[in-house]
Amino acid sequence: MIKNIQTKIILIFFVLGILMIGSISLFHIIMLEKMNQSIVTENTVEQAEFQIQIQEQIGQTEIISIIAIGIFAVITLLVGYYISKSVVKPINRLIESAEKVANGEEIEISNQEKKKTEVDGLVNAFSLMTNELKQNLNEMVKQKKQIETILLHVTDGIIAFDMAGKIIHINPAATNLLQLKKDENEFDKIFKKLNIEINLEKIVYLENWTSSEQRINVGEKFINLLFAPFQDENDRPAGVVVVIQDITGHVKLDNMQKEFVADVSHELKTPITSIMGYADTLLETEYDKEMQTKFLEVISSEAKRMARLVTDLLVLSRYDNKKITKEETEFDLGELTKKCIERLQFEIEKKHHHVECFVTANVPPVKADKYGIERVILNIISNAIKYTPENGVIKAYVGFVYNDAYIKVIDNGIGIPEKDLNRIFERFYRVDKARTREMGGTGLGLSIAKEILNQNNGSIDIKSESGKGTEVVIRIPVAENAQRRNLNN
Secondary structure: OHHHHHHHHHHHHHHHHHHHHHHHHHHHHHHHHHHHHHHHOOOOHHHHHHHHHHHHHHHHHHHHHHHHHHHHHHHHHHHHHHHHHHHHHHHHHHHHHHHHHHOOOOOOOOHHHOOOOHHHHHHHHHHHHHHHHHHHHHHHHHHHHHHHHHHHHOOOEEEEEEOOOEEEEEOHHHHHHHOOOOOOOEHHHHHHHOOOOOOHHHHHHOHHHOOEEEEEEEOOEEEEEEEEEEEOOOOOEEEEEEEEEEOHHHHHHHHHHHHHHHHHHHHHHHHHHHHHHHHHHHHHOOOOHHHHHHHHHHHHHHHHHHHHHHHHHHHHHHHHOOOOOOOEEEEOHHHHHHHHHHHOHHHHHHOOOEEEEEEOOOOOOEEEEHHHHHHHHHHHHHHHHHOOOOOOEEEEEEEEEOOEEEEEEEEOOOOOOHHHHHHOOOOOOOOOHHHHHHOOOOOOHHHHHHHHHHHOOOEEEEEEEOOOEEEEEEEEEEOHHHHHHHHHO
């Protein structure tokens, strides 16, 4: 394009020059011819000599015109060369640089091209400007990719609609949460499918709909939808963004809290009712000493049951709020297990159980909250005693594997059905509610045990089969210095 313009300029310059030289020469020749014609009318010797001079001048004029045209042609070529070198080439380089920037290519300026001319200075300025523009474009592309990456991996779904209700952007989370198909790509089509009565124009234009929330069910999930309008650079309505949140976990937690309150109320109501009933009976009617003692024993038993329940609830509350102060000490897990069995000796003898404790050699000491671990061991062994019929066999093994010390308690009791195994650590969950209440259980023992072990970086695992007994394994990390001593040995 620039080369064509250059050629046209040089051609026009050359033609105008020739026309000017030709016009001057032609005018001079015409004037000489007129003088020659005026002399022809008078035929004298002097006039003949003058006529010869005029003819010579005409010839000289023609030669001069030809030479002038030749010189002008050379000048034209030199001017063309100068224009090409000083103007056209820098402009061509500028165009090539712009094309490279548009195509995302790097711009390189060789040292030879950096000449100290005004046009080359302009080229360098434009090159710096294009490089800066390219850097800005690269930064914009980088930010765009960062936003796209965030939207791609964010767990909340996001859909942007234009004013016509067409999808501008949608991330995978939105597609999955709303279970959208490929042809469902319009505002009305999507939300009519979800049975939501909502209008895009109302969201955009009505102040009361500046932001709107809706809660829906999609399959087994609970979904919260937040509708909010957005504007363009001129502060005019441009569309609507919908944020989709999976609140299934929050809803389940809310339901669990409601169930927990209901369970606590029920657990407290039963002993309170018994205490009030027996106390009112004693107050209203006269009984002999033996009957009064019997009633008072029931009241005492129910009061103790309430006290255990309240104590367990307080313990759970403290662990939940991390208000329990742990006193970590190093202790021998085998010795602690044996002491716990000795403390439960009365219950063991009452049911005529055969209980054994085996400690493998060289079990390193553990570092944990001794009081909390003791409570866990007592809970596990007492459960084995409660739910194993008379003359049962209970075995406790204390050992060491990798960096954990463990206690394994095995009984041949009534066991736990497979369907209940996943829920036994839930608060107030009981496999046999009537039997558990009869034995004085609160339904919080395993929940507390799990909380204590979590606080001490331990774990608990239970395997069981209905009618064939239960196996409980507790793991607790050993002390760091004990690990080093064990490795050195």
